[in-house]
Amino acid sequence: MSTAPDPRVWQAVEALWEAAEAEQVADPECFLAARPALEPAVVELFRRLWAQRSEDAQGASTGVTQLLAQQVGGHSEARYRQGQCIGRYRLLRQLGEGGAGVVYLAESVEADLRHQVAIKLLHERLDDNDPLQRSVQQERRLLARLVHPCITRYHDSGVTEDGLSYVVVEYVDGLPITRHVREQGCSAAVTLRLFAQTARAVHYAHQNLVVHRDIKPSNVLVDSRHDLPKLLDFGIAK
Structure with a gap:
């Protein structure tokens, strides 16, 4: 059983994993070799999770967060349940x-x-x-x-x-901004509005001396009730 990684390392591995899946990587070593600037801790965790996925019976259907939860021992499993x-x-x-x-x-x-x-x-x-x-x-x-x-x-x-x-x-009841635009068939005007609203939120944070440092589609959900983008997860912000 491993301990949970530094959040900065975890965020980097998540982004790296998303890139690998988008490129449909078959050889992780070639993929890593093309990125020599990666921190050793990021490379080591990526390799460990990739090897674990290769051994997993579900193979590619197992997500990176599930793999890491298995690595750290599934601490949340059955710890808290509905109604508690x-x-x-x-x-x-x-x-x-x-x-x-x-x-x-x-x-x-x-x-x-x-x-x-x-x-x-x-x-x-x-x-x-x-x-x-x-x-x-x-x-x-x-x-x-x-x-x-x-x-x-x-x-x-x-x-x-x-x-x-x-x-x-x-709590934001909605989809990541890219999925929302795609699945709702948003027009160019609506897409630009959502982007501009997100940009204004980022600008407001910067005015208050807060830098998010992990802006990506999964961290911008579109509230289904008000059709507003919501920037979330400030875990590695400064």
């Missing part, structure tokens, strides 16, 4: 899982604040000097400063009874 509470929120279902943690859809248990949120929960109990722990603390601080219609709102944060850190943010 984290802080002031009741879990409804799991939304996704990555190398650092798991994301749940939840709702407030307070009758006058019955709204849905997304809870990002770390896989492991970590000390304050751990890169993942610092990442959670950084995301909480940065999101609390940003109030913009196209940036996910910060709601809450804390530590569970068993010592796992979590951040509560606005």
Whole structure:
């Protein structure tokens, strides 16, 4: 069993994996050799996950986040289930899982604040000097400063009874911006509007001295209720 990687390394591996899948890479060593500037930690983790996928019975159908969750021991598996509470929120279902943690859809248990949120929960109990722990603390601080219609709102944060850190943010019910444009058959005008709204959100963050550092389609969801792009996941922002 491995420990969860530095979030910066994980983000780089995710991007590298997406590029490999887009290029339909058959030989990972040739793919890596064409990128000599990669950090050794990124190369090592990419190789490990690629080898694991080759051994996996499901082969190419296994996603990179699933592979890394297996590497770190599947910490989130059966830890929290539907109906359990984290802080002031009741879990409804799991939304996704990555190398650092798991994301749940939840709702407030307070009758006058019955709204849905997304809870990002770390896989492991970590000390304050751990890169993942610092990442959670950084995301909480940065999101609390940003109030913009196209940036996910910060709601809450804390530590569970068993010592796992979590951040509560606005839940966005929607698709990544590229899928939304494709599946909804958006016109050029609508596509440009979504792009411009996203750019204004990024500009607003920069005005507040926040650099996202991981802008990609999966981190820009289009809210299906309001047809607004929402920039999310400030885990490696500065």
